[in-house]
Amino acid sequence: MTRSQDLDTIAPDDEIIVSGTTQTPKEEVQETKEIKKKFKKKKIEIEEEPVPNEEFHKKVHDICGHSKSSLSGFLVHPRILTFAEQGDDETIYLAVRPHWINNISWVFIAILMLFVPLFFKYFSFLNFFPGQYQFAIILFWYLMTFIYSFEKFLSWYFDLYLVTDQRVIDIDFNNLLNKHFAEADIAMVQDVSTSIRGVLGTFFNFGDVLIQTASETNQINFEKVPNPEKIIKLFKELRDLEEQKKGGENDR
Amino acid sequence: MIGNIVTIDDAGNYFLIITKIFFILFGLLYFIFSLIVVKQVGSMSKSVTDKFNSVLIAFSYIHLIFSILLILTFLAL
Numbered sequence: 001m002t003r004s005q006d007l008d009t010i011a012p013d014d015e016i017i018v019s020g021t022t023q024t025p026k027e028e029v030q031e032t033k034e035i036k037k038k039f040k041k042k043k044i045e046i047e048e049e050p051v052p053n054e055e056f057h058k059k060v061h062d063i064c065g066h067s068k069s070s071l072s073g074f075l076v077h078p079r080i081l082t083f084a085e086q087g088d089d090e091t092i093y094l095a096v097r098p099h100w101i102n103n104i105s106w107v108f109i110a111i112l113m114l115f116v117p118l119f120f121k122y123f124s125f126l127n128f129f130p131g132q133y134q135f136a137i138i139l140f141w142y143l144m145t146f147i148y149s150f151e152k153f154l155s156w157y158f159d160l161y162l163v164t165d166q167r168v169i170d171i172d173f174n175n176l177l178n179k180h181f182a183e184a185d186i187a188m189v190q191d192v193s194t195s196i197r198g199v200l201g202t203f204f205n206f207g208d209v210l211i212q213t214a215s216e217t218n219q220i221n222f223e224k225v226p227n228p229e230k231i232i233k234l235f236k237e238l239r240d241l242e243e244q245k246k247g248g249e250n251d252r
Numbered sequence: 253m254i255g256n257i258v259t260i261d262d263a264g265n266y267f268l269i270i271t272k273i274f275f276i277l278f279g280l281l282y283f284i285f286s287l288i289v290v291k292q293v294g295s296m297s298k299s300v301t302d303k304f305n306s307v308l309i310a311f312s313y314i315h316l317i318f319s320i321l322l323i324l325t326f327l328a329l
Contacts, residue, residue: 070304082301130268136275136325143282143318147289150311157308158296173296177288 056165056241060093063233071157073097074226083162083171085181094163094234098156098224099206106152113145151175161222163234168211170220182220184213187242192235194228211235272329279323286312286319 057077064076075081075095086092117138120126126134155173162169168189172180189211196207201224209222209231225231293312297305 070302078302080301080303084299129271132325132329133268133271136322136329139318139322139325140275140278140282143315143322146318147286147315150289150315154293154296154308157304158300160300171300173292177292179295179299 056237057091057093059237060234063237064094064227064230073099074230083160083169085169085183086164087166090167091165092162093165093238094231096161096163096222096225096231097159099204099226101200101204101206102224103152103156106149110145110149110152113141113148117141161220161225163231163238165238168213168220170222182217184211184215184217184220186238187246188213188215189235189239190214192232194232196228268329272326275326275329276323279319279326283316283319283323286316290316 060077064074067075067078070078070080073096076093078092078095081092081095083092126137129137155175158171158173160169160171162171165186167183167185170180170182174180191210191212193210193212194207195210196202196205201207204226205228206224206226207228209225209228211220211222213219222228222231290309290312293308297309
């Protein structure tokens with residue numbers, strides 16, 4: 001019989017009796033630590049379990065490769081790029097712009113425009129204006145050249161076609177003032193076709209990808225985008241994934 | 253001007269004055285246009301966010317500053 005039972009009080013050096021077994025406070029602390037460790041391990045194991053989406057992300061990279069520059073026309077799984085209409089749980093798999101070679105025409109015109117003042121000076125076209133006027137005209141011309149190039153660059157840069165885990169999106173800004181936004185659910189995508197045309201298209205591997213949908217937006221056309229065959233492959237994978245999801249839901 | 257006769261020099265001066273007024277008006281319109289560009293680049297950047305957008309916004313503001321300089325240059329003619 002322990003002393004505490006006699007005195008109806010617990011002395012600090014008394015042994016604690018738990019359902020027939022005796023445990024000191026130190027042993028109890030050790031046991032709780034072990035339980036905590038086990039729980040932590042389990043938690044880590046749960047975290048380390050592969051998420052189904054991760055596998056698909058890898059697949060996307062296998063199909064489309066990797067891209068580093070945000071100025072690229074073919075951005076695979078861009079983590080920095082977001083758009084205003086994006087859902088909280090929506091992931092962008094692919095962001096494409098028209099191939100950079102399509103910018104050559106305006107770059108060439110801009111370079112020609114840079115030399116126009118020299119041409120005027122050589123042929124003395126501005127000589128009937130005083131010196132200050134000539135300077136002002138040349139300054140104005142260079143600003144026009146800049147804004148022409150800038151506007152063309154913006155039109156290309158913000159002409160985006162996005163493939164997310166939920167939708168296909170076409171974002172386009174025409175002449176800086178008009179925004180065009182079209183979207184279709186991945187589940188609504190019916191047919192995807194490509195056409196590569198011309199010498200440049202064949203040489204630089206870019207073309208149109210036409211996506212027929214069953215939604216209100218009948219079709220979304222990815223114009224002059226690089227690697228059309230990779231985009232088609234991605235759509236095939238996305239549709240397969242969508243079918244798997246549907247199959248899973250039906251089984252339940 | 254000699255009496256009521258307009259000399260070639262006067263005609264040249266009138267031409268320059270008219271040109272200056274035309275330049276200033278054009279400069280003002282260009283300034284308004286550059287303001288629209290700043291606004292548009294801002295809204296485009298909000299619509300599609302990317303790390304390169306800050307460079308584009310900076311360019312639009314530089315363009316705005318140059319359009320102000322252009323008006324000042326036209327005024328100083």
